[in-house]
Amino acid sequence: xxxxxxxxxxxxxxxxxxxxxxxxxxxxxxxxxxxxxxxxxxxxxxxxxxxxxxxxxxxxxxxxxxxxxxxxxxxxxxxxxxxxxxxxxxxxxxxxxxxxxxxxxxxxx
Numbered sequence: 855x856x857x858x859x860x861x862x863x864x865x866x867x868x869x870x871x872x873x874x875x876x877x878x879x880x881x882x883x884x885x886x887x888x889x890x891x892x893x894x895x896x897x898x899x900x901x902x903x904x905x906x907x908x909x910x911x912x913x914x915x916x917x918x919x920x921x922x923x924x925x926x927x928x929x930x931x932x933x934x935x936x937x938x939x940x941x942x943x944x945x946x947x948x949x950x951x952x953x954x955x956x957x958x959x960x961x962x963x
Contacts, residue, residue: 861894863958867945869899870913879914880921886934887927897938898957900950910940 866874885891899910914935918926939957943950 861896863896863898865898865900865954867900869910869940870901870903870905874899875913875917876921879917883918883922883926883931883934886937887930891937895937898941898954899938900941900943900945900954902942902944904942905940906942907938907940910938911935914938 866878868874882891882897903909905913915931918931918934941950941953941957943953
């Protein structure tokens with residue numbers, strides 16, 4: 855029996871913090887590089903920083919270059935960074951969740 859997985863999102867709260875930057879992003883990159891993340895999985899990063907998607911994706915690339923080093927595959931890094939959307943907001947404020955719902959409500963290609 856073949857199973858299918860519906861498109862889904864992985865939301866990272868506090869995405870610019872040390873835990874996400876030092877541990878979670880490199881770990882997810884390695885899972886991506888092993889081909890173990892479904893193409894339907896997308897990531898949403900949230901943080902209080904007033905960034906947009908491009909600034910976040912630049913942060914992902916820089917962070918991975920620093921933490922993965924010479925083993926970093928630029929093509930995989932680009933593919934991984936492109937999976938992300940960034941939502942600026944404080945997890946303690948209701949309007950942040952409204953912004954998240956907007957992103958989650960947009961049909962994906």
